[in-house]
Amino acid sequence: MKLYVYDHCPFCVRARMIFGLKNIPCEIIVLANDDETIPQSLIGKKMLPILVTDEGETIGESLDIVRYIDEMTGKPTLAAPASEVVEAWIEEASGLVYRLAIPRWSCSDYPEFKNESARKYFIQKKESVFGSFSALMKESPALIKDVNMKLTDLDQILAALPTIEQYSLTDILLYPVLRSLSIVKGVEWPVGLDGWRKRVAMDCNVPLNDAIAI
Ligand SMILES: N[C@@H](CCC(=O)N[C@@H](CS)C(=O)NCC(=O)O)C(=O)O
Structure with a gap:
């Protein structure tokens, strides 16, 4: 495949x-x-x-x-129930996360931006939707403050959920949002949530972007 x-x-x-x-x-x-x-x-x-x-x-x-x-495989891995409360959090927090992540993606060393024309294409397309990246970067300190509060909420939400040994479709929705946020320097990861995202990164073999955070 x-x-x-x-x-x-x-x-x-x-x-x-x-x-x-x-x-x-x-x-x-x-x-x-x-x-x-x-x-x-x-x-x-x-x-x-x-x-x-x-x-x-x-x-x-x-x-x-x-x-x-x-x-x-006939044996579903995503066997745990979805979580409405986590999916509501994703819905609320995603706009904030992407306003922080997108301008940083545009100047990162991802293989899809190896050619300058590809980077320009991305910048043009996304700025037409999200506005100028330099303005978004200027907004970052305020956005990071807001996102840090949202992460505290999420940490409490996850801590209150029953411990389930299996993954759910909600986890498939949540991890990519947190991985997107991992490119942002200055984000404060509450301890429980930090453990969660690092465990999922290992289990699914899609590394976080902490090492290239801007
Ligand atoms: N509903 C689609 C959305 C996929 C999507 O929006 N992909 C973006 C990349 S993050 C894309 O290819 N956009 C067109 C572009 O980048 O030119 C899905 O879940 O697969």
Whole structure:
């Protein structure tokens, strides 16, 4: 199987996670961010992740890929119940996380930005949606303060949940958001939550971005 991704992309992280959690081999291909031809030819639009199965079937939505791979073995890994309260937190916090992460992604050393044209493509596309990156960077101290408070809430939410030895679809939604935030320097990770994100990173074999935080 082949999985086309961008390293920074949280939706791609969802798809990468299920391969890691189930220990299923897959060729991970990082496309240049401005390569429109390959995704267009596979699914008719410029969007990743895309899975190409051994049978040549293409699947182009992250959660469809997750479900397909989880069900493939006949023994689901995502067996724990979803958590409404955690998913509500994700909904509330995501805007804040991406306003911090996106300008930092644009100047990071991800393989999808190896060519300058790919980096420019990303910057142009995202600034048209999120506004100027220099303005976002100036907003960072206030955004980091807000996100640190949100992390304290999340830490308490996770601590209050019953301990379950299995993963859930909610974990597949949450980890990519926290991994996105890990590129931001100055974020304070409460101890319990820090343990959670590091354990998931190991289990799913998708490393955090702490080492390249800006
Ligand atoms: N609903 C899709 C969303 C995927 C998505 O938005 N991918 C982004 C990358 S993070 C993308 O490919 N955007 C087009 C682009 O970057 O040009 C999924 O869950 O797979």
